[in-house]
Structures are given as C-alpha cells and as structure tokens.
Amino acid sequence: MSLAEAGAKAEVEVPEQGVPQQPQQVGEEVPPTVVVDDVHLVYRVHGASSGKGSATSALSRLALRKKATGVTEVHAVRGVSFVAYKGQAIGLIGRNGSGKSTLLRCIAGLLPPTTGKIYSDGQPSLLGVNAAMMNDLTGERNIILGCLAMGMTQREAEANYEQIATFSGLNNYNGKDFTKLPMRTYSSGMAARLRFSIAAARSHDVLMIDEALATGDREFQLKSEARIRELRKEAGTVFLVSHSMKSIRDTCDRAIWLDQGVIKMDGPMEEVVNAYEGK
Ligand SMILES: Nc1ncnc2c1ncn2[C@@H]1O[C@H](COP(=O)(O)OP(=O)(O)OP(=O)(O)O)[C@@H](O)[C@H]1O
16 A cells, blocks of 8 residues: 555544644645554563563473463553654654653554554654664764664765764864764763764654754754754654653644543644643
8 A cells, every 4th residue: 555545544544533734735735754543552561560570480380381470561552543744843742651752663663563554655763763873883983884774875874974973073072082982982962962963964754853852962952953954844754752842842843742642632733732731
C-alpha cells in the first residue's frame, strides 16, 4: 500500500482520534509523511512482581516446566492514530510517563507496535538515538561513522566533517580540540551536542527530537533551535518531545497532547499548549 493510500485509509477508518490536521493550502495537496494507525504498545516486564528474574530461577523454572511468573504488562500507547504532513513541526506533549518517547521510538522503527500500523515516507530519524556512537573512538571517528550510518558515502562524510565539528563546537571547546579525544572523555552534554550536530548535518524526511533541546548549554540550545527551523524548511516533518512549552512554541505549529497513552488533543500548537497549561 502506498503512503498516500495509507493516509486516505487512516483518515477514513480512525476519525475519532486521527483528526487529520492537514495544512490549509489552496490548490495544493500536501503529502502525508507519517501515518499512525491505531497503534498500541505493551511492554512486558519479566520478573517484576516476584523479584525472581535471575537466570538461575529461569533455568529451574524451565527444568520443572513451569510457566514464567511475574510478567507485568505496561500498556504505554493505547490506540493512537494521526497523520503527519510534509512541512509540519509537531510537538508531542504530556505528563511524565504519558507515552511520548515510546511513540517516537515506534515511529523510528526502534520498537515494533504490539498492534496497529505505522507508515512513513523515508526513514524517520530519532535524533541522538540513531547515531551509532562508539565510546572508545574519538569524536572525529564518530563523526565519520555517524555520517556513514546516515547513508552518506565516505567522500560525503569527509566533506561534511568540518561543518559538523564546527557546529558542535567541540573542535575548540575551552581552548581544547575534543574531536581528537575518545568520546568516553565527554560530558553527557558534550556527547549530546555531537549527536545533534551529526544528525542535523543532513536533512531528514522525518526528524524526531526527544528533548534534545534540553541538553547542551543555552548557547547550543539556541543554535540547535535555529538549525531545527532550517531543517523544517528543507522539507520533511519534525517531531519534538519536550516539557518546555517555550521550545514547543518556538519550534512547532501543531501539537499532540498524550495522556496515559491516549491522544487527549491534537490541533494547532497554540490551542493545544494553552489547553495543556490550563489557560
Ligand atoms: N523499557 C520499558 N519497560 C517497561 N515499561 C516502560 C519502558 N519504557 C517506558 N515504560 C513505561 O511506559 C510508559 C510510558 O513511558 P514513556 O517513556 O514513553 O513516557 P514519556 O511520556 O516519554 O515520559 P517522560 O515525559 O517522563 O519522558 C510509562 O508508564 C513507563 O513506565
């Protein structure tokens, strides 16, 4: 099924939650980039209630042919449906544990939905997670590796190297060139800067950011916000998970409010954020 057909299908079948927030553009059909169709995600946590999750207890259980005990299910995403369109920047908001990160990981293809379907145009990239980083390698080697992992050729990776190192600021951080040092010597904020810089070097069909703006210092946050705005213009769709309503207001034009794994509200950013803030 093509994405356009999937979009049409989702719009027809799931009207109650999948309120398609299609951008109003006269005479122009805006293509859908992501269709989420009645997605549920249930985590199964083994050994949760009995505390007997060890290999020894599993082995004795297998020997005695007993069923696994203490499996707890966490229903993190419950029947979520929506359609995202090209050019949109969508803020995912909601209380701690409402299912935002889980939903992003499903869209990125890192977690298969327990039921339901996700269709996407191109490979959605979850900023930070998709970058293949090796702690024992230098920042320099990680930049090249990250570029290759995003599908660049060796030549493209080398051509992009300088720009990425400069954007991250790690080639001259407190007067030191950290790109020559192994990543294990970086603070978590410095590692986040590098991951963001690698991912932001290329435009993505669907770019997802999970609170990346909260990492890094104020100066880097401003730089990354500006780059996100550029990436938005360059095409695709941006998803941003954040507890900072300022970041959502600065970056997004649409917001989806998740509550206990269910969409509580989906619409223009200002309306949804105001409702979330109780205004
Ligand atoms: N790996 C996991 N195993 C089991 N349960 C999990 C796992 N990850 C998340 N959960 C549970 O799934 C639910 C949704 O978690 P999720 O991290 O998606 O929420 P969130 O909205 O991103 O929260 P936050 O704003 O705190 O980051 C929570 O109840 C959480 O406890």
